[in-house]
Amino acid sequence: MVCRTFEQARFRFKKAIKWGFRVSMVGPTLIDIREHIDGLGTKDGQYYVRCGRTGDRPVPAAGTRFPDRATARAAARATEQYRSALRRYDPQVPFYDLIVCEEMSRDTTAAHARESETDSPQDRLTDPVLTDSATPERHDLVEFCHRVAGAVFETLSERGYDGVESAVMHAYFQHAETVGDPDELCLCLLESMASELHKRLTPADQAEVLTDAATRLESPSDDDSPLDASLTALEQRGFIESYTRSPYSVGLDGGAGAVVVQISGYALSAHDKRLPVLPLTLELCRHHTEQSPQSVQVTAVDDGWQLTFSLADTGDQSGLVSASIDGKV
Known part of the structure; x- marks a missing residue:
């Protein structure tokens, strides 16, 4: 059953849409x-x-x-x-x-x-x-989802992306009609957010939203390896179960080019041959402030997903919040 608070929020939202506010x-x-x-x-x-x-x-x-x-x-x-x-x-x-x-x-x-x-x-x-019956691991996952959603909503509001905000909330309310588990609903919120950002913003605008939202999250300690710190943080919060990674390739300018990461037990689900990667890239932006991902490629593998993060600035930004999947899902 949908809680009364949710019904009140939905009523206010639909009323505002009806009257064009x-x-x-x-x-x-x-x-x-x-x-x-x-x-x-x-x-x-x-x-x-x-x-x-x-x-x-x-x-x-x-x-x-x-x-x-x-x-x-x-x-x-x-x-x-x-x-x-x-x-x-x-x-x-x-x-x-x-x-x-x-x-x-x-x-x-x-x-x-x-x-x-x-x-x-x-x-x-x-x-x-x-009363909270959730395990500590589940609690960390849910709180992480709310932090990500809050940071992104703040950014959308400040930048005037009202249409994206409204679209995310429409999708969220539709999920709430059928999803009874509050923890599952918060994952649906991130999936809807990634989908609407992908459909409604250009890759350049997506990159700016990610960079801005990352500054609204708690600053990490100095990390020798921002990628490992990002993946470890996601693993500790239960957003992924495990990961392996390759060394960075070398870009044309001599800096880091790309890195391949394989993850299992990813908390979000694929939809329409696309994988929502918003939390992954946002966490990487939080730890890797000097050089955020420029593109993300995803391949379906037996035990999860293989992601290729490209850091080199080639002028071709893609897959930053929702990445197309290569191979059978």
Whole structure:
């Protein structure tokens, strides 16, 4: 059964379409809130925001530290406001019980971090605890999907791609009519997003959206191998089960040319002889900021998919969000 929150969201969306109103399921509000939280942060702060139940540090406060307890509380409230705004387009965005924590020293481990007034009412800022039967691996996968979707929706809204936003939501609501599993529905959202970006934006515009959206995700630590870091992160979140990769070929300019990656247990499904690769390329853009993928080629193999990422700028961008599949599916 579709939840009441979803029905309300669908009603508002369809009413806006009927009367020809501009629909922005995310709108500038998310951008404003993120900038507000970024403005509260400081590099050497000892306070941070996390969920008291799961330990997660949710977007958009993830990775940000704050100078004092009061500022961190303000960031926690803004974080809940941000996530409430996300639920206007995706009612399945997880609820968190946000609390403020203090890390005694940057050299100490998480075991030395103490919660700040854990049981104090002013630190419990979200809805009551909801029973969550999902495994930790499934939880990580779902949260990753929401982070990707939120970053892309922010980018589409800021760049004025209202038609793409509306098309994604139409497809999402159609899936929600038949898909009963909320976790499966969040995967459908990414599949719909990849499909609509492919159909409605040029490859150059797709590349700009990916680059912009990657900056809205938590910055990774310095990586010796951005590709391995990207694939390992996807594996840890349950988005792929395993991977192997080749060395990079050498491009005409002496830099990295292309790399072949074989993955198994990919979370997204192929449709119409195309594979949605949006989360893969976005994660690679997040880790490989200096040289993002220029094209992606996909071949069906016995145990999954073989992907060829081309980094060399040949002027032929393709397959960045949804790649054509060679071979039988």
